[in-house]
Amino acid sequence: MALIVQKYGGTSVGSIEKIKNVAKRVIRFFNEGNQMVVVLSAMAGQTDRLIQLAHQVCDDPDRRELDVLMTTGEQVSVALFSMAVKSMGYDACSLLGFQVKIFTDDFYGKARIHNIDTTRIREELSQNRIVAVAGFQGIDPHGNLTTLGRGGSDTTAVALAAALKADICEIYTDVDGVYTTDPNICPKARRLPQISYDEMLEMASLGAKVLEIRAVEFAKKYNVPLHVRSSFKEEEGTMVVAETKDMERVVVSGVTYNKNEARITVRKVPDRPGTAAKIFDPLFDAGIVVDMIVQNASTQDITDLTFTVSKPDFKKAMELVRNVAEEIGASEVIGDDNISKVSIVGVGMRNHAGIAHRMFDVLASENINILMISTSEIKISCVIEEKYTELAVRVLHDAFGLDEEPKEE
Ligand code: ADP
Ligand code: ASP
Numbered sequence: 001m002a003l004i005v006q007k008y009g010g011t012s013v014g015s016i017e018k019i020k021n022v023a024k025r026v027i028r029f030f031n032e033g034n035q036m037v038v039v040l041s042a043m044a045g046q047t048d049r050l051i052q053l054a055h056q057v058c059d060d061p062d063r064r065e066l067d068v069l070m071t072t073g074e075q076v077s078v079a080l081f082s083m084a085v086k087s088m089g090y091d092a093c094s095l096l097g098f099q100v101k102i103f104t105d106d107f108y109g110k111a112r113i114h115n116i117d118t119t120r121i122r123e124e125l126s127q128n129r130i131v132a133v134a135g136f137q138g139i140d141p142h143g144n145l146t147t148l149g150r151g152g153s154d155t156t157a158v159a160l161a162a163a164l165k166a167d168i169c170e171i172y173t174d175v176d177g178v179y180t181t182d183p184n185i186c187p188k189a190r191r192l193p194q195i196s197y198d199e200m201l202e203m204a205s206l207g208a209k210v211l212e213i214r215a216v217e218f219a220k221k222y223n224v225p226l227h228v229r230s231s232f233k234e235e236e237g238t239m240v241v242a243e244t245k246d247m248e249r250v251v252v253s254g255v256t257y258n259k260n261e262a263r264i265t266v267r268k269v270p271d272r273p274g275t276a277a278k279i280f281d282p283l284f285d286a287g288i289v290v291d292m293i294v295q296n297a298s299t300q301d302i303t304d305l306t307f308t309v310s311k312p313d314f315k316k317a318m319e320l321v322r323n324v325a326e327e328i329g330a331s332e333v334i335g336d337d338n339i340s341k342v343s344i345v346g347v348g349m350r351n352h353a354g355i356a357h358r359m360f361d362v363l364a365s366e367n368i369n370i371l372m373i374s375t376s377e378i379k380i381s382c383v384i385e386e387k388y389t390e391l392a393v394r395v396l397h398d399a400f401g402l403d404e405e406p407k408e409e
């Protein structure tokens, strides 16, 4: 008998029909003698709708209350799913984050899981019940509801799998695995039978939303075997594992994009010690993550500083930076949220020169202007105008031969 944690994303539970199908699938696994813990997301589009509602009330909704609102999406899914299971003659029990006791910090909207009490889930499993856990939510040390950040149901599933020492964690979604790039924008994308935690981590952090980054971090830390597969098909998907045999052979293993960033430029910043700290401290205090940072070479002790933040943080970041800009004597703050970041990823890049050059050439040949660049050992990212995203992804995918199976040596 195995203990299986399965997670079904928003599209997989997007209608009553789909919820019934998920119930049937879970029952099949249960009938094979497995203990089943099922993590569900809100029905497709529901979290976005809830956020829109909050913004109809005011521009900057209170973060605690926004979390109370957002957790309702997943509550609906687990209740409907458990009803479906029961109507099919099996026993099920829905549990919200606070009922399980998924303890998090108090960072509303981006809370981190600290620990999970597995007592209640184990009790329910021992009663032969299918346990449905609401994804994306937890409870802080003061008893307030929290959410884990967009896409956070993946994290709930992997964290539960680690805490329960489950045999496998399966992520069911609307694609049948992890591809060389988003198959919805690049028809030539190729499904990877396996991917390493490190490459998946890099792809997730650069925008491949098929897995949420913290979920991959958890999986790597606790060595949770992860299987990404389709809710609508039976075939195997992609295994995320510690190492793969292709890893070092393939130079570029994937292309990612992220349209969820915005760029802020502080012009004519006096170039003296402490100014960068003055600009970034308030952002840090507000929990705003700064991604790329570029400072121009200074002329006459004046410089421009450009950086990116996520789109939902853009307005707040502009406000905070405008305040300090005045204080430090910078001339102006310019914002641009029509950008996107395209990246190529691969651990094999470590041992190869000229990859960046090739990437820039490919973008130039399509007349795509590069606004910012950042590199690490295993990735190169370029910020470009948002409207060129799909084109950039496709030409890079072609140029690095990602549609072809890697050749055996
Ligand atoms: P869920 O609601 O099940 O959590 P998501 O929408 O969060 O699903 O993630 C699945 C989506 O991730 C796919 O529909 C696909 O468009 C996108 N995606 C982006 N990059 C990749 C990739 N490299 N491989 C597979 N899917 C990807
Ligand atoms: N419902 C949440 C979201 O849309 C969490 C998730 O789906 O993983 O971000």
Ligand code: MG
Residues within 6 Å of the ligand: 009, 151, 154, 209, 210, 211, 212
């Ligand atoms: Mg997701």
